[in-house]
Amino acid sequence: MESLDEVIDAMIADRVIHRHRRIWLLVIALVVVASLVVLATGGWKKKVGRTVPTLTAPATVTAGRFEYSLTKAEIVRKPKTEYDAAEANLVVYFDAKNIDSEEHTSSRVDGEMFLFVPGHGEDNVESEGASCHGDKIGWQLVYGLPPESCSVKFKVGPNFTADVVEIGVLEEHYESDNSSLGASDKPYWHNESAAAVVRLAPKVVVDGGSK
């Protein structure tokens, strides 16, 4: 049998819960609406533009271990053959010099240090690899010797055409890992970041190839 006290308590609780219900519902609705508005207007994060310089070829970029002088770009088209579909590559030519004054070590130009930036919200295109010294893959550039001519290749659609292409150049930094986490505090080349973007006007070249 319920006592009168319990009944009164229940009544009071009921009142307290229902007293501000409308306000609570309104606040929740407002939060939902606000988040929808933020999402619709492009997210909370502030959009920052390009933070590295944009250069126009011929341009020299000092990026970590190397100094690159980007000279020209070509869109190499391979027409359709009996066996292969038509394809096209964007080839960027540059001179690379090993300027590794920290380690003085021979090293190869890494194709991953170059990105093709198509713009218009499209994803950056990673390269198919770089080659130097007469198109040799993995050629070791010796510190202290004059620049070598190199090229880097990007796969593009068979009908790709552009007046100007933008190539992003990444640079490595000579630094150590965080030694307080137990890693060695010896510095080495890593931690890529953007160094510059270079604009080049590509020429269209048709690669007849051998049949």
Added chain:
Amino acid sequence: MKLYRPATILVGILFVLLGGLTRLATPEHVYDQQNIKVEHGTIGQALDFTGSGSTVKVTRIKFARTVLDSSAGDDDKPIDTNGIYVAIEWDTVRGDRKPDSIEPTLTADGGSVYEPAEGLNNSNLDFPNAGYARAGTIVFEVNPTDMKNLTLRLRSMMLFNVYNSEIQVDLGIPTEAIAQQMADTAAPQYIVESSVTRVAS
């Protein structure tokens, strides 16, 4: 319930001490001096590799302005350089224990570290099967202005902190003048022969 019993505190202190101990054994110490045995030698000396019974000997070095694989076809042009090529002819004998694979580099007094040249199929340095010996060539592209005390370093790729050794071969260029003379009298072309395996006598 007591939160900090003496045993809890002891375990905490133990972890702190363990952390300190691992800091003492950072790779820096391991890689550079402490448990590496350095085997010095010169051209013509057979040097013991990692105590495995295997030996490495540099038989001859040649300087050249261009290099070409002996297996190259008629269309292949000799590979030229802005610097100079150093071809190191070697002779390895394999012991009964399998030696680790080697990372060869050249170092000079100026601080340069040279890696083996790419694009030559015959340029390498390795060991044959047990009971055999092998002779071959490894080619480096070097900067002629930094060749004083050119030294071939052979270091095995270490994954763990095990006792290991490094071979250092003095290539006999003690002064700048000798280096200059070597560069001036370099052969116009060097043909890189493929390595030859024979029975170890």
